[in-house]
Each structure stands twice: as C-alpha cells, then as structure tokens.
Amino acid sequence: MGVTKGPLEELIEKAGGCAVIDGGFATQLEALGADINDPLWSALCLISNPHLIKKVHMQYLEAGADVLITSSYQATIPGFLSKGLSIEEAEKLLQKSVKLAIEARDNFWTHLQKNPKDGYNRALVAASIGSYGAYLADGSEYSGGYGPDIELDKLKDFHRRRLQVLASAEPDLLAFEAIPNKLEAQAIVELLNEEKVNIPSWICFSSVDGKHTPSGHSFKECLEILNCCERVPAIGVNCTSPHFIDKLIHELRKFTKKAIVVYPNSGEIWDGRAKKWMPSECFGDGNFEALALKWHESGANLIGGCCRTTPNTIQAITKALKSKR
Numbered sequence: 001m002g003v004t005k006g007p008l009e010e011l012i013e014k015a016g017g018c019a020v021i022d023g024g025f026a027t028q029l030e031a032l033g034a035d036i037n038d039p040l041w042s043a044l045c046l047i048s049n050p051h052l053i054k055k056v057h058m059q060y061l062e063a064g065a066d067v068l069i070t071s072s073y074q075a076t077i078p079g080f081l082s083k084g085l086s087i088e089e090a091e092k093l094l095q096k097s098v099k100l101a102i103e104a105r106d107n108f109w110t111h112l113q114k115n116p117k118d119g120y121n122r123a124l125v126a127a128s129i130g131s132y133g134a135y136l137a138d139g140s141e142y143s144g145g146y147g148p149d150i151e152l153d154k155l156k157d158f159h160r161r162r163l164q165v166l167a168s169a170e171p172d173l174l175a176f177e178a179i180p181n182k183l184e185a186q187a188i189v190e191l192l193n194e195e196k197v198n199i200p201s202w203i204c205f206s207s208v209d210g211k212h213t214p215s216g217h218s219f220k221e222c223l224e225i226l227n228c229c230e231r232v233p234a235i236g237v238n239c240t241s242p243h244f245i246d247k248l249i250h251e252l253r254k255f256t257k258k259a260i261v262v263y264p265n266s267g268e269i270w271d272g273r274a275k276k277w278m279p280s281e282c283f284g285d286g287n288f289e290a291l292a293l294k295w296h297e298s299g300a301n302l303i304g305g306c307c308r309t310t311p312n313t314i315q316a317i318t319k320a321l322k323s324k325r
C-alpha cells in the first residue's frame with residue numbers, strides 16, 4: 001500500500017473532508033503554569049514536567065482534536081546535549097514525546113469506548129519536527145535566513161538523527177512545522193526518501209506576508225519540490241496570521257492535489273529577541289468558528305490552531321466543522 005492512502009486520508013474521509021488538528025501546544029503549557037523561556041522552549045517540559053505535556057494533550061482531545069501534535073517541536077539532540085544530557089538520554093526524550101501523546105490518545109479513546117460521546121474520532125499522533133530555525137531559538141522560523149553557511153547537506157545532517165528516532169517511536173504521522181524556506185523543504189524531502197520513511201508526513205511553511213515563505217520563495221516553487229514526494233500526502237501553512245489563510249489555501253490549491261493543512265496562530269507576532277508575543281490584530285475564538293467554515297469551503301482538509309490558540313479555539317473549530325459532518 002502506498003503512503004498516499006494511509007491514515008491521514010482515512011481520517012479526513014471519516015471527518016467528512018476536513019479533520020481538526022489541536023491548538024498551540026506551548027501556549028497551553030504556559031497557560032497551565034510552565035515556564036518555557038529557554039532555548040528548548042516547550043521541549044524543556046520533556047525534562048521538567050512530562051505530566052503537564054500529557055495534560056495538554058488530554059485537553060485538546062476533549063476539545064475535539066482529531067490529530068495531536070507532539071511536544072518535540074524544539075526538541076533536538078544538540079539542544080538536550082547542551083543541557084548536560086547524554087545522547088542516549090536525548091534520544092529517549094524524543095521517543096518520550098511520542099509516547100506521551102500516544103498514551104493520552106489511548107487513554108482518551110478507551111474512556112470514550114466505555115462512555116460514548118458523539119463526534120469524536122480516534123485521534124492520530126503527529127510527531128512534531130520544527131525547523132533548523134526553531135532550534136536556533138532566535139525566531140528564525142519567521143525569517144528563514146540561515147546565512148550562506150547553511151547548505152542543503154547541513155540541513156539534512158541537522159534533521160537526520162532526530163527524524164530516525166522520532167520515526168522509531170511509531171507515531172501515525174510526522175509534522176514538519178513552520179518551515180521558513182525552500183532549501184529546508186528540499187532537505188526534508190531528500191531525507192524522507194533517503195531514509196525510506198514510511199510514516200506519512202505533512203510539511204507546513206510559515207509566512208509573514210501571506211504570499212511567500214519568510215525567505216521570499218513562492219509557494220509554487222516550494223510545492224514543485226513537495227509534489228513529487230509521495231511520502232508527503234499533505235502540505236500547508238502553520239503559525240501564520242489567520243488574515244492570510246484563505247488566500248493561501250487558494251494559492252496552494254493552484255499548485256497541488258495533496259491534502260491542505262492550515263493551523264494559524266492568533267495573529268500576534270513573535271519577538272524572537274524578547275521571546276515574547278507582541279499584541280497585534282489578534283483573532284479570538286469566535287472568529288475561528290466562522291473562519292474554519294470558510295477555510296473548509298476554500299479547500300482545507302485539516303484545520304487547527306498554532307501559537308496563542310487554546311483548547312477553546314479548537315472547541316470553536318470543532319463546533320463549526322463537526323456541525324457539517
């Protein structure tokens with residue numbers, strides 16, 4: 001069986017054409033009291049507070065998420081090494097990120113079997129893989145400028161071992177998140193092929209102008225690279241202002257037949273130096289109900305939220321999309 005008819009397509013079909021992804025993971029960790037002002041950002045909790053990670057996953061499941069994204073966005077082997085951990089410990093933490101989400105999903109599903117409630121699917125677990133820019137911890141996922149020293153092979157080297165370790169933990173999906181440039185998308189595709197990864201992936205870009213990746217590449221150019229890869233059944237944008245999403249869905253649809261994934265942030269802007277969200281035109285949960293319906297009509301197949309969205313946002317999206325099922 002090819003990866004193009006895998007669990008993601010089955011979920012989308014079961015969900016009536018558009019499944020719900022969870023919301024801001026780090027955001028909800030902070031709402032529950034975690035201090036993640038650290039180069040590891042949310043991945044710090046894999047060391048310091050795994051129980052909180054599971055709690056966030058449970059809250060998103062209760063809100064109706066059909067897909068859980070793991071806590072590994074900014075979890076990297078070099079990042080853990082710089083905290084004094086060994087390679088073995090670092091790799092165990094990566095696996096733990098998947099394990100925590102699978103446990104949450106399984107507990108929630110077992111409970112639902114005993115206490116049935118309408119509208120829930122058995123959720124899929126997507127292992128988060130942030131960009132090289134996320135590892136830099138300087139907001140580069142919104143600039144895409146890694147400098148002339150970072151070439152294709154360096155990006156492949158950066159991603160290779162983490163990808164192998166996360167895949168070995170057997171998540172249902174791999175979620176490449178907030179990729180800010182074409183070079184990194186190409187590195188990921190080459191790596192998925194070289195490593196013969198048979199777990200289906202989505203690759204999502206960030207955008208700060210609603211028209212290009214942060215590095216200035218067009219989505220047409222980026223999709224030319226991704227369209228050839230059957231290991232990537234879905235593509236999209238995340239951690240981008242809701243303002244831009246509808247136009248971006250139309251733009252992406254012009255250049256691909258793959259499933260389209262959108263999970264915007266709240267519209268606030270990340271100040272990479274201050275490590276703070278700056279108030280901007282922020283969208284509330286009420287906006288997301290109407291927007292989700294619009295994005296579904298425009299052709300999105302997976303809709304959720306990214307930074308500064310919460311379980312309430314996902315509940316609003318669930319309400320909108322599940323009323324149509």
Ligand SMILES: C[S+](C)CC[C@H](N)C(=O)O
Nearest residue numbers: 041134137138139270272
């Ligand atoms: C998606 S951004 C808000 C994640 C945090 C960023 N990589 C940093 O560490 O500054």
Ligand SMILES: N[C@@H](CCS)C(=O)O
Nearest residue numbers: 024025026073178239
């Ligand atoms: N999955 C990550 C993405 C950050 S852009 C999170 O929600 O925290």
Ligand SMILES: [Zn+2]
Nearest residue numbers: 239265306307
């Ligand atoms: Zn985000």
